[in-house]
Amino acid sequence: MTPKTSIQARVSPVRSLETVTRRSTGAAAGLRPEVVRLHHSKPEVPKISLHGVTLSYKTNDGKRLIALDNIDLKVRAGEFLCIVGPSGCGKSTLIHLIAGLHFPTSGQMMIDSNPITEPGTDRILIFQELGLFPWLTVGENVEFGMKMKGIPKAERQEKVRYYLQLVHLAQFKDSYTHQLSGGMRQRVALARALATEPDVLLMDEPFAALDAQTRDLLHDELERIWAETGRTIIFITHNVREAIRLADRVALMTFRPGKVKREYAIDLPRPRQLEDISVARTVRDILDDLREEIDKSLKEQYGEEVHA
């Protein structure tokens, strides 16, 4: 199966276990099918669900800032969800909660049917600052998380080969990260995250620092990897076009306090061309909605005169 076919095969936003398993029998899966097959025994149970999640921070003047207010959100297993919203609306806070790095002030968070109480190997957070180790080679960086998990050496080496191949960096296994471009480093970070085989990838503006051409290439790569591995992805971005390019669904957050204002199902065929009229129209709708929130944030930060 070519990558293109595997992407086109998953236009439908709601997928069963069989669909996810069938998707994972692509070219990459052929190398090591047991690595990539996910077994969603209860597809009706959301992979991630948040119910009434609220988080407030204590500010320096002793008041409380409500960063997230009563968030209800469900993410299906194998779904690609993008979250957009103005700066400061709580996107990173939300993804850190799902990663188990903070506790909500109130509300419930579940992964499968289990409460999220701490970080777990079933979720991994990828952010803009990649956290690659410059003193390790590309292969050793990818191996690092597996070493921490206690995976035996022979298996680690096999997976390093497999995941570097998946991100098209097999020939750079012995290079150091300073010898790579920004886009290549981002792919190493992706391979490292995938190699620990989490069910859920939590991505906080991972491509924000990259140039447009590199970002386009990484969109293609990420979509292909997602289609081949069946992972659930929650991807934060400021860029509505990026969200429409990638997502099954886009959740738009309001400016403080952060709530989910609206959810958009993106039922457009893949791979998507931004010039397509249907894609452009969807971008327009979400941008209009987002601009209202950005205006609110600018008014709060700079006052009314900015908009006079």
Ligand SMILES: Nc1ncnc2c1ncn2[C@@H]1O[C@H](COP(=O)(O)OP(=O)(O)OP(=O)(O)O)[C@@H](O)[C@H]1O
């Ligand atoms: N540790 C903290 N203590 C106090 N307030 C915080 C803390 N972390 C975040 N905040 C506040 O919570 C709100 C949400 O922050 P968050 O970083 O989640 O926003 P964001 O949507 O990710 O913004 P950006 O798009 O700029 O990355 C902001 O008002 C921020 O100032």
Ligand SMILES: [Mg+2]
């Ligand atoms: Mg953020």
